[in-house]
Amino acid sequence: HGNDYYLNVVEMAPEQRETALEAAKQRTLQFLYFIQNDLGFSQLGLADDEFPTADRLPFLPYHREGRRIQGLARLSLNHILDPYAAGEPLYRAGIAVGDYPVDHHHKERPDAPKLEFPPIPSFNIPAGSLIPKTVDGLLIADKAISVTNIANGSTRLQPVILQVGQAAGALAALAMKKGKLPKDVPIRELQDAVLAYGGYLVPSYDISPEDPHFQALQRIAATGILKGRGEPHAWANRTWFYPDSTITLGNLREALIAFAPGLEETPADTNALASLENIAPLLVALALELRSENAPLESTDHLLGYLEERWASAPYQLSQFDATRPLSRIEIAVLLDVLLDPFHAKAVDASGKWQ
Known part of the structure; x- marks a missing residue:
């Protein structure tokens, strides 16, 4: 931390700023002198092809921190x-x-x-x-x-x-x-x-x-x-995010209910791994909840047939269609995104709250 220099120039007049920043520059040059002479790294120095300044230092100092705004959201x-x-x-x-x-x-x-x-x-x-x-x-x-x-x-x-x-x-x-x-x-x-x-x-x-x-x-x-x-x-x-890992139907259902509370009545075998076959009722219910126009809503069988025809092609680009095998997390993400588009279905404000 030998190059650190405490300085608050916000309320200084221009001439005061120049004087204060020159003192900060001198700290940097003193630190470089220490590295070269006391520590013995004489081969280290200021590049002569980086900044077109007389002292080879940058045009502006690097500020680690300054005054910050009060925004519509504040990250802590x-x-x-x-x-x-x-x-x-x-x-x-x-x-x-x-x-x-x-x-x-x-x-x-x-x-x-x-x-x-x-x-x-x-x-x-x-x-x-x-x-x-x-x-x-x-x-x-x-x-x-x-x-x-x-x-x-x-x-x-x-x-x-x-x-x-x-x-x-x-x-x-x-x-x-x-x-x-x-x-x-x-x-x-x-x-x-x-x-x-x-x-x-x-x-x-x-x-x-x-x-x-x-x-x-x-x-x-x-x-x-x-x-x-x-x-x-x-x-x-x-x-x-473990894109290749599986997820239980219970955990997926819980996450979907948090997103769309109207799904609470949807039955599910909570310990089973999520597959196309057992999440199809959830997808149909979520499509109704979101009023999605992308998903066929006649029945789960119709939905599975619809997905089988499109599974390997864009925008899904997935492989090995099998309604009974466990789905990976990335497959579930793609299914939800392409079929139901929950990202755009529920708007958020600048702090992430639902609108």
Whole structure:
């Protein structure tokens, strides 16, 4: 942390800022001198082909943290630790992801609270963190998004803020195109744009954007019907969706009831593994609940015949049609996404609440 420098230039006059930033530059150069001379790494230095500045330093300092807005959503450590049990379902409104641990540098400030940061899984950033609560026509990115001080220790990383910047640009473009304020653009439309340019709505370590079913899983995960399992892991945390694993009919039914409470009367053998044959009644019931126009509703037999004809072709692109075999989680995600489209059937606000 030898290059850290505490500085608050927000309320300084321009001349004061220049003086303060010059002192920060000198700290960096002193740290480099220490590395070269005291530690003996004389081969390390400032690149002469990176920045066209007289001192070879960047145009702007790197700010680890600054002032942050109060947004339509505010991401906290609790949301990162367990997105499904944090109270607010911010994960449903995700527009970017991150995997860095909580990391704060306070070695030079002995008066700073001594906090032990817990290990965390990978996480996502809700759209509401980019939209100010009380200022219209403005979008925020980088370190100024609506997160807590502790959460900023993870969300500040470049891979995260680059995604946030892309999402802010997409939201601004959608707002202009529709003639709306950013806060009035449907969140699902913003998320569609994020997926269209290869972005993530939720973190998924075990399925990447190159997979043909990536977007289907992302959309179903953003409804909460299929949930990931977070895993703290060194300096690159993970969330697993186990796309090739099975799920019991009882667990799937419970997840679908949480999404569409009208399914509570649907009977199910809770211990059986979910198969096309035993989830067909659930699919028909859910189609009725969502008023889906994509699914044939005459009977479960008709539905199975409909799926058999389309199983291997786009947009399903699945293999080995067999109504009796257990389905994988990715197959269930694709079935729900293509057949019923629950992602678009229930709108969410900028904090992930159902609208």
